[in-house]
Amino acid sequence: MQSLRAAVILFLYVLFTLPLMPVQALLVMLGSGAARTLPHWYHRKVCRLFNVRLHLSGAPLAPPPVLFVCNHVSWLDISVLSAVAPVSFIAKSEVARWPWAGWLAKLQRTVFVDRRRPYSVGNVTREVAARLRAGDRMVLFAEGTSNDGNLVLPFRTALFAAAMPVGDASGSEHDISVQTLSIAYTHLHGVPMGRRGRPHVAWYGGMEMAPHIWDLLRRGPLDVHVEAGSPLPLDGFADRKELARQTEGEVRRAVSHLLMPRRPGLQEARSVPETGEAAEVDAVPFIQ
Numbered sequence: 008m009q010s011l012r013a014a015v016i017l018f019l020y021v022l023f024t025l026p027l028m029p030v031q032a033l034l035v036m037l038g039s040g041a042a043r044t045l046p047h048w049y050h051r052k053v054c055r056l057f058n059v060r061l062h063l064s065g066a067p068l069a070p071p072p073v074l075f076v077c078n079h080v081s082w083l084d085i086s087v088l089s090a091v092a093p094v095s096f097i098a099k100s101e102v103a104r105w106p107w108a109g110w111l112a113k114l115q116r117t118v119f120v121d122r123r124r125p126y127s128v129g130n131v132t133r134e135v136a137a138r139l140r141a142g143d144r145m146v147l148f149a150e151g152t153s154n155d156g157n158l159v160l161p162f163r164t165a166l167f168a169a170a171m172p173v174g175d176a177s178g179s180e181h182d183i184s185v186q187t188l189s190i191a192y193t194h195l196h197g198v199p200m201g202r203r204g205r206p207h208v209a210w211y212g213g214m215e216m217a218p219h220i221w222d223l224l225r226r227g228p229l230d231v232h233v234e235a236g237s238p239l240p241l242d243g244f245a246d247r248k249e250l251a252r253q254t255e256g257e258v259r260r261a262v263s264h265l266l267m268p269r270r271p272g273l274q275e276a277r278s279v280p281e282t283g284e285a286a287e288v289d290a291v292p293f294i295q
Contacts, residue, residue: 013224020056024049024111031114043093043143046115050089058228059083061090065261068092069184069238072139076254077188078262079148080156081210082108082220084190087231089115091188094144097135097166099151108216118145120166128168139183146188149254156192156205159262162255167247185244187236187254189261194230199268234261 027049034042054061068091075094077084088094096112100121103109118134121127138145149167150160192208193199200208208229210219223229236257244250 009225047093050086053086054090060230062232065235066237069186071142072183074185075146075188078159079153094146096146153211156209159259162251164251183241184238185241186238187257189234189258191265192231196227232265
């Protein structure tokens with residue numbers, strides 16, 4: 008029965024996704040503002056289809072332009088964060104070559120970082136800065152990889168170099184803010200997963216994506232909590248290392264708080280409503 012359920016979900020997912028891919032490609036080519044909002048709407052539907060229940064807590068989401076700094080647990084993080092707000096991602100260049108996931112990443116206007124070529128960071132920095140000045144919300148998975156869902160790995164400061172905007176004469180970078188979003192997968196079928204259960208949801212190490220997707224869809228309804236930190240001006244940090252230290256500390260504290268078996272204020276977390284962009288203001292939501 009679980010396998011039949013997973014097969015039906017995957018069939019509906021492909022049936023839903025395929026017609027939207029050329030639409031999004033056309034919107035990106037035309038430079039339409041809808042190229043930002045269509046993935047937001049799409050991933051909200053995907054989360055519902057996958058039986059992922061989203062819960063938000065913390066500060067209101069910062070208006071664009073904003074750099075979201077997050078921990079990384081699973082391929083599912085992409086849909087979770089995209090369901091919270093219209094975002095694009097900063098991802099390692101290998102993702103661009105992945106079948107299916109790479110296509111979707113490009114359609115969501117992902118900026119790719121080649122970590123094997125340090126001299127390319129300058130070009131990526133300018134691209135990210137231009138995207139932020141254009142009013143985008145960019146997401147950086149600062150650990151540089153995913154983990155087992157029970158911890159936060161050290162942040163890689165080199166990735167922040169690609170995210171820090173380059174100053175210009177206009178000073179427009181002063182309007183850019185940075186905000187942490189901390190992700191924790193907490194319940195399966197409404198039951199707390201605990202330390203042993205969370206690695207079954209997480210996608211990390213040398214796991215193959217397709218078998219992991221199949222296994223996760225067979226497991227049933229899943230609860231994920233996202234806690235937003237207080238927005239801070241990006242130009243308030245002297246350099247990438249200072250930004251990495253502060254955001255890493257915030258994410259570590261938030262994830263620890265979210266994973267507590269009985270954390271105070273659990274009743275204050277709110278499920279993400281189904282009303283799109285207006286709802287995200289009230290709510291304070293595959294790339295590795």
